[in-house]
Amino acid sequence: AQEASGLPDYVSWKEPGAFIQHSPQTLETMRGEIGLSPLTPNDLVFVRNNLPSLTEEQVGDPEAWEVNVEGVAQPRPITLAELRTLGPETVACVLQCSGNGRGFFEHETSGSQWLTGAAANVSWTGVPVRTVVEAMGGVDGDKSFMTGTGGEPIPEGLDPLTVIVERSVPLEAQEVALLAWEMNGEPIPLAHGGPVRLVLPGYYGVNNVKHLKRLSFDETQSQADIQRSGYRVRPVGESGAPDQPSMYQMNVKSWVTHPLREAGTGRTQIWGVALGGTEDLDRVEVSTDGGETWEEARFVGPDLGRFAWRPFVLAADLAPGTHRIASRATTASGAAQPRDFEPNHRGYGHNGWDAHAVDVTVQ
Ligand code: MSS
Numbered sequence: 001a002q003e004a005s006g007l008p009d010y011v012s013w014k015e016p017g018a019f020i021q022h023s024p025q026t027l028e029t030m031r032g033e034i035g036l037s038p039l040t041p042n043d044l045v046f047v048r049n050n051l052p053s054l055t056e057e058q059v060g061d062p063e064a065w066e067v068n069v070e071g072v073a074q075p076r077p078i079t080l081a082e083l084r085t086l087g088p089e090t091v092a093c094v095l096q097c098s099g100n101g102r103g104f105f106e107h108e109t110s111g112s113q114w115l116t117g118a119a120a121n122v123s124w125t126g127v128p129v130r131t132v133v134e135a136m137g138g139v140d141g142d143k144s145f146m147t148g149t150g151g152e153p154i155p156e157g158l159d160p161l162t163v164i165v166e167r168s169v170p171l172e173a174q175e176v177a178l179l180a181w182e183m184n185g186e187p188i189p190l191a192h193g194g195p196v197r198l199v200l201p202g203y204y205g206v207n208n209v210k211h212l213k214r215l216s217f218d219e220t221q222s223q224a225d226i227q228r229s230g231y232r233v234r235p236v237g238e239s240g241a242p243d244q245p246s247m248y249q250m251n252v253k254s255w256v257t258h259p260l261r262e263a264g265t266g267r268t269q270i271w272g273v274a275l276g277g278t279e280d281l282d283r284v285e286v287s288t289d290g291g292e293t294w295e296e297a298r299f300v301g302p303d304l305g306r307f308a309w310r311p312f313v314l315a316a317d318l319a320p321g322t323h324r325i326a327s328r329a330t331t332a333s334g335a336a337q338p339r340d341f342e343p344n345h346r347g348y349g350h351n352g353w354d355a356h357a358v359d360v361t362v363q
Pocket residue numbers: 045046047048049050051095096097098099149150151152165191192193204205206207208209210211
């Protein structure tokens with residue numbers, strides 16, 4: 001990984017210098033770039049593409065973009081223009097890659113070595129999936145899954161199932177899902193899945209299918225590799241298989257974003273962000289002595305709901321020396337970040353507070 005001096009063309013509109021470039025298709029927001037504002041501006045949002053993002057030429061007229069809805073009583077394609085005529089909704093939620101925090105595991109993991117920056121807090125506008133389904137006569141019969149398919153062309157000569165971005169989530173996810181066309185008040189940039197993206201509040205990034213071309217209600221899960229063996233949680237050394245837990249709902253997590261390395265003597269404001277996954281947060285505590293003692297931090301700014309993250313702050317008077325600063329969030333039902341997080345083969349879902357701590361030197 002290297003710090004991006006020049007960003008690839010499709011994301012050249014993003015803040016230069018704010019990203020760690022793991023590859024042209026994986027850009028991590030630098031830890032200190034996340035401030036106290038509740039939403040992450042589009043030009044600071046991380047990027048993760050399994051396949052190259054669609055181009056404007058490939059998309060054509062965005063209003064004519066079609067999503068094929070299947071597994072409902074009256075299946076049919078629906079255009080973005082028509083989606084706009086159904087009742088819109090806005091939801092703020094965390095967009096976080098399943099592998100965020102992978103770089104903190106001690107075992108060797110393949111994939112981008114994300115630290116904290118494969119996460120953002122975004123306001124999405126679109127139409128609830130429930131509304132679309134109702135307009136098409138409801139789900140047809142007994143279905144257990146909702147499947148979203150990405151619109152990227154499949155490179156020639158490859159078995160589509162090995163590359164297609166197609167994710168199935170439990171049917172109940174339709175209660176919170178959105179077919180979105182706006183991201184923080186702008187048309188969704190292609191790098192983030194425009195013209196229409198499936199947004200699944202509370203679910204890991206991979207389930208939020210970009211350039212959505214098909215939404216289907218099914219009895220079984222997709223047979224695509226990304227569903228069958230990818231994004232499966234298993235012990236280190238084991239291969240992925242459909243009987244292992246899939247990366248669906250996010251867990252409780254927090255991390256400090258300031259200060260990261262140095263601070264002056266006297267008063268320092270320590271801040272960071274905390275998310276409850278699918279639940280409201282009860283509290284965030286901060287430690288300046290590596291977890292020996294904790295003090296409750298204060299949430300800053302509006303509460304944007306249970307799927308959003310909340311910035312927090314704690315004022316501290318730090319004596320000269322090195323301080324290990326950690327944060328630990330707890331949800332309304334009492335789920336708290338563990339000190340250590342059990343390793344898993346692909347390095348998914350790390351929320352251990354100790355590994356996310358920073359050593360800050362005060363002079
Ligand atoms: N979608 C599509 N279509 N394609 C691709 O590649 N990826 C995933 C999601 N979706 C994809 C999709 C992932 S994997 C993630 S994280 C996300 O997306 C990201 O987002 P952005 O916007 O940030 O880039 Mo991991 O779990």
